[in-house]
């Protein structure tokens with residue numbers, strides 16, 4: 267089959283078929299060892315090349331990219347609104363009650379100090395260059411990390427940026443650029459997370475979790491103190507049958523919710539936030555300590571789940587091994603101080 271202009275259809279192109287097979291928009295994420303002969307055995311259905319180009323290459327149109335950018339801005343506004351709502355309630359009620367109950371001032375100011383640090387990390391992370399691969403720096407970035415031959419193949423060129431893709435880099439369809447040591451595109455900071463801002467992103471996550479945890483701790487301490495002062499912990503109540511019952515936790519929570527509805531609602535929200543952020547923080551720390559990016563971790567799951575192609579029963583199974591790990595402390599150091607070409611030359 268040929269295209270109307272006489273050229274071969276795009277699905278017969280080897281690189282394109284690899285991309286379709288793996289479902290990846292990134293040429294570096296394909297199964298690079300598959301031979302073209304094997305791919306031709308797959309007998310892909312006959313389709314209109316123009317529609318395939320539109321559906322399978324997943325290159326966003328300018329209007330689509332603009333929509334994604336505005337959606338990211340929406341997340342930033344939502345992020346700011348949630349922080350403003352939590353700290354508005356904390357300042358308006360929790361801080362005032364705690365001050366009257368003579369809580370230590372430093373304890374009351376701790377959430378504000380953590381918030382200031384978090385906002386600083388947010389600004390640094392969102393405004394930083396994540397490590398853009400350009401025509402001027404591509405040649406040097408190619409030498410920073412070795413190609414593992416499984417996840418990252420040497421000699422691939424990004425069709426959008428027209429630069430050779432360094433190992434561990436990926437094209438971001440939202441930012442429309444290739445990013446070195448690409449981790450993911452974060453909608454909350456409206457920026458890519460790459461080699462140059464991965465460290466500050468980790469600090470941003472840690473400070474956000476600590477801020478939510480500090481607000482939750484101070485608020486919980488306030489409610490506990492209010493219960494102790496009201497002597498409700500050892501009180502009793504009359505049930506529906508008129509029997510006197512000792513006060514239990516559901517009754518205490520109900521009483522607190524009816525007395526301080528906004529504070530209890532805010533406490534529930536920040537406890538949930540602390541748990542979710544704590545889990546994500548732990549995962550990010552694990553990735554940092556093992557020198558993996560989120561992009562690499564996701565791709566490694568795919569290799570691990572499907573080591574052998576069904577049409578090639580005797581083919582060599584794909585075995586992914588993280589070749590970038592250098593030990594816990596050196597891995598952590600690399601997140602905050604990305605290696606340069608000169609450093610790699612010294613070690614080799």
Ligand SMILES: [Zn+2]
Nearest residue numbers: 424427437444
């Ligand atoms: Zn690119």
Ligand SMILES: [Zn+2]
Nearest residue numbers: 438441451458
């Ligand atoms: Zn991006």
